[in-house]
Amino acid sequence: MIRFYFNLAPNPAKVALFLEEAGLPYEAIPVDTRKGEQHSPAFRAVNPNGKVPAIVDTEGPGGKEARVFDSTAILLYLAEKTGKFLGAPAERPELLSWLLFIASGLGPYSGQAVHFQWAAPDGLGYAVNRYRREAERHYQVLDDHLAGRAFILGDAYTIADMSAWGWLDRASRVLKGAEDPLLPFPHLKRLFETVDARPAAARARALGKDHVFKTADDEEARRALFPSNYPPAA
Ligand SMILES: N[C@@H](CCC(=O)N[C@@H](CS)C(=O)NCC(=O)O)C(=O)O
Numbered sequence: 001m002i003r004f005y006f007n008l009a010p011n012p013a014k015v016a017l018f019l020e021e022a023g024l025p026y027e028a029i030p031v032d033t034r035k036g037e038q039h040s041p042a043f044r045a046v047n048p049n050g051k052v053p054a055i056v057d058t059e060g061p062g063g064k065e066a067r068v069f070d071s072t073a074i075l076l077y078l079a080e081k082t083g084k085f086l087g088a089p090a091e092r093p094e095l096l097s098w099l100l101f102i103a104s105g106l107g108p109y110s111g112q113a114v115h116f117q118w119a120a121p122d123g124l125g126y127a128v129n130r131y132r133r134e135a136e137r138h139y140q141v142l143d144d145h146l147a148g149r150a151f152i153l154g155d156a157y158t159i160a161d162m163s164a165w166g167w168l169d170r171a172s173r174v175l176k177g178a179e180d181p182l183l184p185f186p187h188l189k190r191l192f193e194t195v196d197a198r199p200a201a202a203r204a205r206a207l208g209k210d211h212v213f214k215t216a217d218d219e220e221a222r223r224a225l226f227p228s229n230y231p232p233a234a
Contacts, residue, residue, distance in 0.1 A: 001025055001026065001027060001058045001059070002019065002024055002025070002026040002027070002055050002056070002057055002058075002078075003026070003027050003029055003055060003056040003058070004016070004019060004026045004027065004028050004029065004053065004055050005029050005031050005043065005046060005047070005052050005053060005054045005055065006028055006029070006030065006031065006052050006053050006207065006208060007030065007031055007032065007033050007052050007208070007213060008208050008213060009033075009052065010107070010110075010111075010166040010167045010169060010170050011051075011052065011053055011071040011107070011166060012052045012053040012071070013165075013166045013169065013204055013205075014053075014071050014075060014162050014163050014165065014166035015053045015055070015071055015074050015075065015078075016028075016203075016204035016207045017162045017165060017166070017195075017200055017201055017204040018074075018075055018078055018079070018085065018159060018162055019078070019204075020200035020201075020203040020204050020207075021084070021085065021162070021198070021200040022078065022082050022084050022085070024078070024082065026055075028207055028208065030208055030211045030213065031043060031052050032213050032214050033051075033052065033224060033225060034213070034214040034215070034216070034217070034220070034221035034224055034225065035214050035220065035221075035224060036220070036223070036224035038050045038051060038052065038224070039224065039227070045067075046067050046069065047067070047069035047070075048069075049069060049070070051069075051070075053069075053070075053071050053074055054067065054068065054069040054070075054074070055067070055068050055069075055074050055077075055078075057077075057081070070103075071103070071163065071166070072099055072100070072102075072103040072163065075099070075159040075162065075163060076099070076159065079158075079159045085157065085158045085159045085162070086158060086159065087153040087156040087158045088153075088156065091153045091154075091156070094152075094153055095152075095153060095158055095159070095160055098142075098145075098152045098153075098160040099159065099160050099163060101138070101141070101142075102160065102163045102164055102167070103163070105134075105138045106135070106138040106139070106142065106164065106167055107163075107166075107167050109131055109134040109135045109138055110135045110138075110167045110170060110174045111167075112127075112131040113128070113131040113132045113134075113135045113174045113175075114170065114173045114174055115131075116128045116131055117132070117173075117176045118173060118176070119217070119222075119225075119226075132174070132175065135174050135175070136175070139171075139182075139185045139188055140185065142164065142185075142187075142188055143185040143186070143187045143188040144187075145187075146187035146188060146190070146191055147187050149187075150194070151191065151194075152164065152191070157195075161191060161195055162195070164188075164191065164192075164195075165191075165192060165195040165196065165201065168182065168188065168191070168192040169192070169196070171192075
């Protein structure tokens with residue numbers, strides 16, 4: 001059994017998609033990050049970084065319970081555990097390269113673009129420009145790669161595509177104001193739509209819809225989500 005700690009954000013969504021695609025039994029445990037539940041000692045024992053997603057595998061290596069945190073680590077761990085969605089061994093260099101490209105580039109730049117356009121105070125034009133343009137540049141790199149390929153590895157649908165799907169789903173927040181944000185990236189748009197049309201993607205999207213997550217971006221939420229913006233209490 002997998003205990004899956006999640007909220008409705010892009011990084012947990014990738015893991016939800018994998019769990020649904022692989023048909024692994026799991027217990028979904030909502031973590032309300034606007035209420036600060038990610039900072040509780042119990043959750044920090046699962047992810048010392050205080051972010052979702054994280055999992056506990058009650059049957060980890062050697063039959064022992066194991067925690068895994070960070071969406072890319074979880075995708076790799078579960079893909080290796082199940083032998084699913086890894087592509088061919090000969091494609092492993094490509095798989096690792098694109099997974100890490102998404103984990104360290106496309107994802108974080110998208111996240112910062114969202115932050116500076118939707119959460120930060122007005123007047124930070126340099127930051128908005130920098131992160132938006134870097135997100136677009138990463139989109140372009142992946143779009144170029146996808147020309148003539150069905151999926152990131154070619155014919156095989158893998159965890160790299162699932163990882164990209166999580167963030168491409170937020171393109172309208174990353175490129176705020178764009179009517180059809182993926183239109184300039186036709187191969188990326190096709191990849192997103194192909195993955196998004198899978199039944200597992202619909203099930204992943206439905207996860208947590210029966211839970212009431214806090215939505216207000218009030219002082220409690222800002223302190224919970226962006227603790228490093230606040231000086232430590234004296
Ligand atoms: N590198 C991490 C990033 C995780 C992350 O930023 N998670 C967000 C949701 S997508 C979160 O937990 N935000 C709440 C917080 O930062 O307190 C991953 O890929 O899992």
